[in-house]
Amino acid sequence: MSVFSHVEFDGHEQVVYGHDKASGLKAIIAIHNTNLGPALGGCRMWPYANDEQALRDVLRLSRGMTYKSALANLPLGGGKAVIIGDPHTGKSEALFQAMGDFVDSLCGRYITAADSGTGVAEMQIMAERSRHVAGAGQREAFDGGIRNGDPSPSTAYGVFIGIQVAVKHRLRRDDLRGLKVAIQGVGQVGFSLARHLKEAGAELWVTDIVDANVRRAVEQLGAKAVSQNDIYGLDVDVFAPCAMGGIINLQTLEALRAPIIAGAANNQLADAQLAEELVRNGCLYAPDYAINAGGIIDVYFERSGGSAAELKAHIEGIGNTLRQIFVRAEQEGRTTTAVADRLAEERFGAK
Ligand SMILES: NC(=O)C1=CN([C@@H]2O[C@H](COP(=O)(O)OP(=O)(O)OC[C@H]3O[C@@H](n4cnc5c(N)ncnc54)[C@H](O)[C@@H]3O)[C@@H](O)[C@H]2O)C=CC1
Ligand SMILES: O=C(O)CCC(=O)C(=O)O
Structure with missing residues (x-):
């Protein structure tokens, strides 16, 4: 090897x-x-x-x-x-x-x-x-009180902000009431995201390979359970991958009907070229590394100091970054990943 x-x-x-x-x-x-x-x-x-x-x-x-x-x-x-x-x-x-x-x-x-x-x-x-x-360690929470160092609530909050921006851009809707969302993987991030969406009035479909995780979302949030295979083909507004990578591939692309893909999982596209296919299918893809930055922002604030309010504001900046990516992609006729890659490379100085 x-x-x-x-x-x-x-x-x-x-x-x-x-x-x-x-x-x-x-x-x-x-x-x-x-x-x-x-x-x-x-x-x-x-x-x-x-x-x-x-x-x-x-x-x-x-x-x-x-x-x-x-x-x-x-x-x-x-x-x-x-x-x-x-x-x-x-x-x-x-x-x-x-x-x-x-x-x-x-x-x-x-x-x-x-x-x-x-x-x-x-x-x-x-x-x-x-x-x-x-x-x-322990940290000050956004909503007051003390929480442990788990970054996943921050990741979920960033994804929630990103979904709002994607919905506004693609569906021209300002609120999430009645929005249909399918979540693949209701673990640390997926469940926390599901809670935000539920509070905003969205309707949820969930799947997981661990039955207890599915049950928790069904019992606590009124989500509907679906099988691992059926999650792709649902007639929903948003597909939110929150499990493992590579789940947008040639097989799942055939089944996917959601006009928006926006979730926490890293490396959602099995292959970079699939971004073009998603555009051809009329699907707005929120690049995973843009929308799921809440966790790394959380961890950075833990190490550098900064209040919970500053952390929250920085996470909310994910919304502006995504808006910029979506608008530029549309104006320049490029994929959202091409635009996001370019923006990042300008910042870290890729050769
Ligand atoms: N935890 C964090 O703060 C961050 C996580 N991520 C990414 O988000 C994703 C989820 O992370 P966590 O929630 O921390 O992990 P987790 O392990 O708590 O949750 C993942 C869930 O997906 C389920 N799962 C695995 N394969 C599945 C499949 N084929 N179909 C349906 N469900 C499946 C697991 O049973 C588990 O419940 C990962 O890709 C991770 O790299 C990205 C940024 C930060
Ligand atoms: O969420 C974390 O624990 C740190 C950031 C990270 O590893 C990620 O964003 O994938």
Whole structure:
């Protein structure tokens, strides 16, 4: 398995493999670009079928973080970590201690945080071994009070703001009452997004591979449960992918009917060219790395200081960025991803 000639390599600065025999840790940290600052990005735990899948995922995720932080106007570079393992059965204190040591070995060039399969509990273990861990402490909440360091409510709030902007742009509607939204994955971010949408009067359809997560959305928010396959073909206004990447592909494109795709999942397009297909289908796509920046903004504020009100305002800036992307894409006849890439590259100085 080659790294330098890997199709997703994209000039990464550093790719490091970590192994700890005692705990069974097998992990990869990828640092894409540090032009704007240290690489910051979450640590995903997933039962990858093989090392190649893990490498591909971490390279794509880490590149995405460079673009995300640049678009969100943060002085951060892009990086990400993956742990090869099942988050439901494979977690142990020793595993995350070893992961903390692995993160620490990079001396702050990479700062880690939560992602799919990890959360505050794992960040707390890693933070005992390294100071380059975010999301392990307590914070002032937007609506008063104290909350833990979980960035997913901020990610969900940013996606909610982004959906409002997309609805205004594509459907010319100012409010979300009666808006039909299909959410794929009602975990940390998806459930929190569902709550915002419900409060705004939207009607929800949800799916998840974990039945308990579906039940929670049905029981607490009155969402309608659908099967994993049926989520794509629903006659809804917005499809919100909040699970894993690569879910917009040639097969799902055939089924998708929503005029808007706007959700939290990283790397939603299996292939960059699919952005053109979405335009041909009349679908407005909110680039994932633009709309899901709430988490990285949250983590940045945790490390740099700043009030909950300032954090909220910065997250709301995602709305302006998306508006600019949508308008430019329409005026220039380009895809939203082409416009977003260009904007980000101007900021981080891609060659
Ligand atoms: N947590 C955060 O603050 C941020 C998360 N993201 C991205 O958003 C996505 C969701 O993140 P989290 O909510 O933190 O993860 P999570 O693991 O809490 O939630 C993901 C949910 O999707 C479900 N799922 C997985 N595969 C599925 C499938 N094929 N069909 C339906 N459901 C499926 C899982 O069972 C889980 O409930 C990930 O792609 C993550 O990288 C992006 C930015 C920040
Ligand atoms: O949400 C986080 O924990 C940090 C940011 C990140 O990893 C992401 O946006 O994918």
